[in-house]
Amino acid sequence: MATSRAPLRFVEAVSATVAQSAKSGFFFDYDGTIAPIMRDPGAVFPVAGAVERLRALTKLVGRVAIVSARPAAFLCDRFSGAPQVRLFGLYGLQTVVDGHVRTDAEAQRWAPVVRRLIEDAARDLPGEILVEDKALMVALHYRAAPSLRGAVERWSSRKAAELGLREQHGRMVVELKPPLERDKGTTIARETETLACAWYFGDDLSDARAFDALRGREARDPAFMGVRVAVANGETGDELARVADFTVDSPEHTPTLLDQVISAFPGTRAGSYSG
Numbered sequence: 385m386a387t388s389r390a391p392l393r394f395v396e397a398v399s400a401t402v403a404q405s406a407k408s409g410f411f412f413d414y415d416g417t418i419a420p421i422m423r424d425p426g427a428v429f430p431v432a433g434a435v436e437r438l439r440a441l442t443k444l445v446g447r448v449a450i451v452s453a454r455p456a457a458f459l460c461d462r463f464s465g466a467p468q469v470r471l472f473g474l475y476g477l478q479t480v481v482d483g484h485v486r487t488d489a490e491a492q493r494w495a496p497v498v499r500r501l502i503e504d505a506a507r508d509l510p511g512e513i514l515v516e517d518k519a520l521m522v523a524l525h526y527r528a529a530p531s532l533r534g535a536v537e538r539w540s541s542r543k544a545a546e547l548g549l550r551e552q553h554g555r556m557v558v559e560l561k562p563p564l565e566r567d568k569g570t571t572i573a574r575e576t577e578t579l580a581c582a583w584y585f586g587d588d589l590s591d592a593r594a595f596d597a598l599r600g601r602e603a604r605d606p607a608f609m610g611v612r613v614a615v616a617n618g619e620t621g622d623e624l625a626r627v628a629d630f631t632v633d634s635p636e637h638t639p640t641l642l643d644q645v646i647s648a649f650p651g652t653r654a655g656s657y658s659g
């Protein structure tokens with residue numbers, strides 16, 4: 385079910401991971417990667433078996449983490465069943481330490497600007513556009529009205545210029561965020577510094593930066609192995625699959641791929657992940 389798209393062979397990636405397990409890491413995007421895409425972002429939970437696989441991985445490798453554009457508090461709720469999984473929210477501007485969310489101080493300063501933007505969006509944009517308030521960022525969703533994409537993008541570009549914010553495009557969404565040099569790429573670069581091998585799973589445009597970070601590390605350190613897994617989809621999937629080592633068919637297939645990794649560790653059996 386895993387399709388090789390580059391010279392790296394799946395079996396080699398797994399063997400190298402098992403051989404240097406303490407220095408290996410698994411990093412996951414959330415929406416569209418280990419959670420389904422739905423119209424209501426608040427109603428999204430991880431696919432069946434994902435949390436159990438992540439919990440199993442924490443016992444086998446040095447690091448397991450979620451790197452998401454969601455607020456860290458949301459991730460804390462969804463991954464309460466796997467407390468050893470590290471959580472990086474809002475593209476790495478938030479982390480969770482001992483159960484408490486820590487927010488980057490520079491990002492926090494933008495909260496009043498984002499608050500004003502949310503009020504403007506509620507006033508200016510058509511009712512079909514879902515304005516997701518993430519406190520430090522706003523996501524403008526046009527999934528319910530794809531024909532409004534152009535209007536939303538024009539409004540968002542104008543507001544970004546007016547307020548000094550940055551835009552991030554994604555699956556039927558455009559986000560406005562603080563103008564800081566922080567994204568999934570910088571988070572992955574930092575979190576993989578001490579690792580010899582790192583896997584990253586993603587489905588969307590912002591995940592390409594995490595893939596790039598792994599490629600950059602490989603270029604600087606030929607002993608390092610980066611494994612890029614794209615989760616297929618008809619929206620942004622092709623773009624990411626082109627630069628991935630492997631592709632899975634959907635978020636529901638991610639646990640199946642993880643079973644193939646987990647079962648390669650001595651003493652493990654696929655499917656026995658209750659503990």
Ligand SMILES: O=P(O)(O)OC[C@H]1O[C@H](O[C@H]2O[C@H](CO)[C@@H](O)[C@H](O)[C@H]2O)[C@H](O)[C@@H](O)[C@@H]1O
Pocket residue numbers: 413414415416420421422423424425428451452453454516523525527554555556557559588590
């Ligand atoms: O980094 P991620 O964890 O992948 O977050 C990216 C965005 O995910 C969410 O939006 C996407 O999923 C929604 C729920 O399935 C879907 O309705 C929407 O069309 C997708 O773009 C989330 O709501 C955004 O805040 C994240 O930026």
